[in-house]
Amino acid sequence: MTRIAGVRLATAAAGIRYKNRDDIVVIEMTAGGTCAGLFTRNAFCAAPVTVAREHLAKGSIRYLLINAGNANAGTGVPGLRAARETCRLLAGMAGCAMSQVLPFSTGVIGQDLPVDPFAQAIPGLLKDLSEDSWERAARAIMTTDTVPKLQTRTVALSGGDVVITGIAKGSGMICPDMATMLSYVATDAVVPQALLQTLLANAVDHSFNRITVDGDTSTNDACVLLASGASGVVVDSADNEDGQRFAAALGEVCAGLAEMIIRDGEGATKLVRIRVESAADDAEAAAVAYTVAHSPLVKTALFASDPNWGRILAAVGRAGVADLDVDAIRIWLDDVCIVEGGGRHPEYTEQAGQAVMKRSEITIRIDLARGERVTEVLTCDLSYDYVKINAEYRS
């Protein structure tokens, strides 16, 4: 049961880029709900990101308008005009203010976004709105994704049950620096806007902001959390038991969606968890984790199921951590210790390493022996298909 009372969705095939598939989505929230959003930190952010940030600041959001196939990024002033025009069209037909609509785009960068397909699709979209269209929406926002991504949780709070449902898309240009490519999460709980924003930021920091396919932070990353309030069940603090339960469930939805993005990473054949332990601070933990996660040599060894652990060691060594005591560092592939004392663990065997590398889910654990901070980054391998997908996309 994915439904969120007070939130309705509709999809349509507007032909903006793709033929014979839905490529445009409207998500409507009942009046009186609250909305939180996080956006890419890429300086060349897309036009819809700029407009969505402006509109979100004014509050009272009623509609999200999303298209796939054209990112409306790198489009300068005409791009901003197109993003605003699509909001104006929807607002006019739905009877709300233009600033109550948040626009989102995903797809190819640098092509002008045509407004006509929106004008033609919006009347039908408004007629088709339904609480049951979450999966259709998850499909309509896909680009190089191969599977739709949807997560839902029901949480028992003191005032009754609330539901949290989210969808996401993303497969390449994935190294979110704020939120993933596109993700929309909704709940029927009553949550004040400021608290909603805090809850979303916390959840995203430990989910979407900790995944990477290729290190390329998108121009269009956006994550939105809607709280319709239709359940009447109130969450009014992050610190009491209800707040903690709600935050945990929201964290699960976001982490679940983030993991689905990595499983569906372009060309990915493996899900790889990089866990850095005993770091002196969060910055060095993240530096080591991302250096390993972005190493093309580590990623191709993972693709080949080759326990070429020297490449992991080399990546840790070049992560830029000052005064690293390499003799104290230990590295594991799942439960197999591969590195200790500056080199191969004395009991390590190629056979044991090979057995782990053949798995479709692998944890690389790195103990820096410097402090108490821990971080985890999810990534995938680098395969022929990544090159194929990205050498052929667009053409």
Add this chain to the structure above:
Amino acid sequence: MTRIAGVRLATAAAGIRYKNRDDIVVIEMTAGGTCAGLFTRNAFCAAPVTVAREHLAKGSIRYLLINAGNANAGTGVPGLRAARETCRLLAGMAGCAMSQVLPFSTGVIGQDLPVDPFAQAIPGLLKDLSEDSWERAARAIMTTDTVPKLQTRTVALSGGDVVITGIAKGSGMICPDMATMLSYVATDAVVPQALLQTLLANAVDHSFNRITVDGDTSTNDACVLLASGASGVVVDSADNEDGQRFAAALGEVCAGLAEMIIRDGEGATKLVRIRVESAADDAEAAAVAYTVAHSPLVKTALFASDPNWGRILAAVGRAGVADLDVDAIRIWLDDVCIVEGGGRHPEYTEQAGQAVMKRSEITIRIDLARGERVTEVLTCDLSYDYVKINAEYRS
């Protein structure tokens, strides 16, 4: 004419990893010459790097001993013992002190280096030493390289002509943070050791330290400059006309070798120069250049000859430069301006972009409009063959 009077070389097939090819090199310099060296900044540096650093500090270097196929990295204490033992063997047979030998290794990380093949090969190597073996040496140090890399220059100084000859190897795990995988340069000029080190550091900063294949800084990077002094022509300052001529020729040899490494980058089909202009400082120029050079999406677009300039723009945007004015940035593919005013240049055509992208040598020029600093980084594209080479290497 590559010969350097006072420097002799020999190669042999020791069977350390490869069959039926030379894989070990000795370079001998006449007594009284000077030697400068630069090594990787990877914290997990290889055992021979540690030993070479120690020996170089003691001065009076007479021999370089190099093997290909086994990196002797990630090998802990046994690795250090093996590196020292190979120096001791050579010193014993050549009649010099062990600290007058610098050891170097390149190849697979994490495998113990066998000493026996050295013991068997060294007598023959010492007998075969010749001033004519530069190209054989360039071949013997190759791993995934497909061509030997050699550069030579003759410089007319006030005291007479001097020659500078260098060889290098490297194709993957290339993002030198001090010097490339392995490079050996020699001259017959007379150059005091401190000046030699300064001249080498300057040359390397603008050549080997400005190239990247895959962003993976090696554990074994090393660059050595020998000055045999056999010409009797003295270079005693970096600032006078002779010093500047010598530095220019040395810079050309290093830049030539660095470019050969990128042309021979694993799976590379294109040579790509990333030039960042009008940066506020060197750090942001390098950050932007390397972010573009390492972007898998930019690199696969280059492989596909697809003028998908949105990926370049996205990479510039995520380079972490604070307060970037995206509307002032301009980006060119060779002479074609693609980005201006935050989006596509008004006169840009897909046809013009396509024409550039089909070339085998391309310059991506990025004008940040923030200051006066300029930097250039050389890189290559990301092809199926990069994945193939790195998924299959070792097995």
